Amino acid sequence: MRVELVSIGNELLLGQTVNTNSSWMARELIQYGIQTSRITSISDSRSDILNMLRETGERAEIVIITGGLGPTSDDITKPVLCEFFETDLILDQGILEHIKSLLAIRGVEINDLNIRQAEVPASAHILHNAMGTASGLWLEKNDTVYISLPGVPFEMKALITDMVIPKLREKFPFPEVYYKTVITQGSFEAYLAERLKTFEANLPPNMSFAYLPSPGIIRLRIGSAGDDAKKLERAVNSQVLKLQEIIPEYIVGFDDDTLELIIGSMLMIRNQSLSIAESCTGGAVSALITSVPGSSSYFKGGIVAYSNEIKRDQLAIDRSLIETYGAVSKLVVEDMAINTRLLFNTDYAVSVSGIAGPGGGSSDKPVGTTWIGVSCKNKTYSEIFRFGDNRERNIQRASVAALNMLRKLIISQDMIIDSN
């Protein structure tokens, strides 16, 4: 079974939009055992769209197309679909009513462009778009199903979940698949690969294993496809257990876990609270923590102490400490953590002070040098990291490292309580 995803839009080929839609769809489809074979982006041109419809029809049973359904004149997917499927564009009264009611809620008058959104290829089955004005379309030719969806992410997502997946599962028998992703922090791909050489060599032949690196985090994905869901799950999980034995010190979570979600649930279960003091990460650690719905139940707040003046005035860091050791130092970052924890009256605090770059480095403390501190009632400590010379990645890697230090501190406190 071949499934291809096609995104239409000049903005993709100009690189002005990153194709996050296809990644999301691929991720969603795999949950239902539907593996994507190819992802393609093409331009808003008649000939490119027609070629793609022909090509994918020869290769794939399912083609999901996004984009080009908007109201503006560069959106030409619908007329080209009509040409390929030899049908006409007709005004659908049901869709028109839906558009009118959506606009009424927003308090907007209907215009010609909105009305064009109600036009669809006559032979298409309509996939109702509850969230927006551009309907999804389901068309078939020979043995291929073509599904055309709007490119607006939240509309596309609702259509995939509510309309496309149920209809695909009705029509096709999909194999069972099972994937498990092990999330690691604190190592490098080549180092992990060396440690896992024997593990990899001994994997059963029907099992896949991949390294998925991103700044600060390497995910290891084990997967298998077959007929028996339970059996697949058991086989994959037994390999995960082996990984947990080989590299326990690097594993921080599984599947869709993120450090911010893991920390969030740990704090919520323990009914504990958190505050954050950031310098070089400039709010990025707080933004990660607050990206989690419900984070207000454990995150009280933080200070972005970007200047030394603010470190002194808002965080009561001793002026002489900054003058003697510099703002990027063990003593300053530890005081930042302690003082923030006391000031915000929280159980935990994490602090970051580093040189994100490109400026500010010295031979002693080159760009990328970062101190991270964590503090709770029983313990305050810090670690120094030497990241690279790229500002954006330094901020990402420092944020991830800070969250992982916090995670370890929270876990260590459970052990203290247990041993009492």
Next chain:
Amino acid sequence: MRVELVSIGNELLLGQTVNTNSSWMARELIQYGIQTSRITSISDSRSDILNMLRETGERAEIVIITGGLGPTSDDITKPVLCEFFETDLILDQGILEHIKSLLAIRGVEINDLNIRQAEVPASAHILHNAMGTASGLWLEKNDTVYISLPGVPFEMKALITDMVIPKLREKFPFPEVYYKTVITQGSFEAYLAERLKTFEANLPPNMSFAYLPSPGIIRLRIGSAGDDAKKLERAVNSQVLKLQEIIPEYIVGFDDDTLELIIGSMLMIRNQSLSIAESCTGGAVSALITSVPGSSSYFKGGIVAYSNEIKRDQLAIDRSLIETYGAVSKLVVEDMAINTRLLFNTDYAVSVSGIAGPGGGSSDKPVGTTWIGVSCKNKTYSEIFRFGDNRERNIQRASVAALNMLRKLIISQDMIIDSN
């Protein structure tokens, strides 16, 4: 001239990695007049890679391939390239020395996997990867140039800029292109499209116009290709001037401008400073501001006042104000801006308090309700926004709206000084 970008990696087809490499390359190539025709992601499988090499060879003059060059066993690009180009994998002593010296800097011992990184197809021209261990490869077959690069973003980027573009420009005559992007904030695509209907209809036929929406920002891209660079630039810019006449109130910048860059250079020129108080955006506004290199010269810091307790204790917001009007209210957000400006001793402050969702909404203040305040010595004011029901987008849109209010306040202060 057809250029295609191909990314190899199961992680792309599983949606576990977003294909940002291709977007970056497309954006970079367009600067040199090289327009991408198609972007494709395929799996790490021999047959998929071979099919893609064949197919793209029939369609394109230039094929840039990323990924699958890593040290782990799922990276099979090199042997498959050897098969397609009918050549052998040989150990390159120069690359091996380079790898050894890179590892020495990192204090790491060379292992078997690292040595495999020095193996390259015998007929390939080597593109030296100063940043990493996987070399770029330049191979030719019939009339197509194939360029294979590592998928690690910063290594790929350095190779494209330093090696690939100069070599491509040597070999091919590229047309001149000129693009200008107008960045707008505060409107909707359908509304802008209606306002720009006549403008669009009157565009010269060789000129392209596209809407590129993202949360809170709609970019309008005007472009043209031809022989005479100066002429193209004049023609496109004359259309930009027309846009500035039709929708002046929505235009915030051009091309690669971002609100955070615009604000940064405005504050730097004026030698003024900024502080930020955030509630629902949780550090996202500060993170945007500090994503700009050199932001420490105007951004002193901020407070993430996520809980009411912190709003009260750290920002001196009157308890009775919060009790009477709620934390998401005009008076609270204005006091947050004023108090932060005074506390941090800055020229400007911006504050955000809203309900990001999914919880916390009421019939009176549904999820998405957000108050944003700005303050300087002469003026403090606030606006209410009603965003949607998606937490992530609400945070993004609130951040963008906050920065735009700040931008307008800074501009308005110039007028006051001028009129004195």
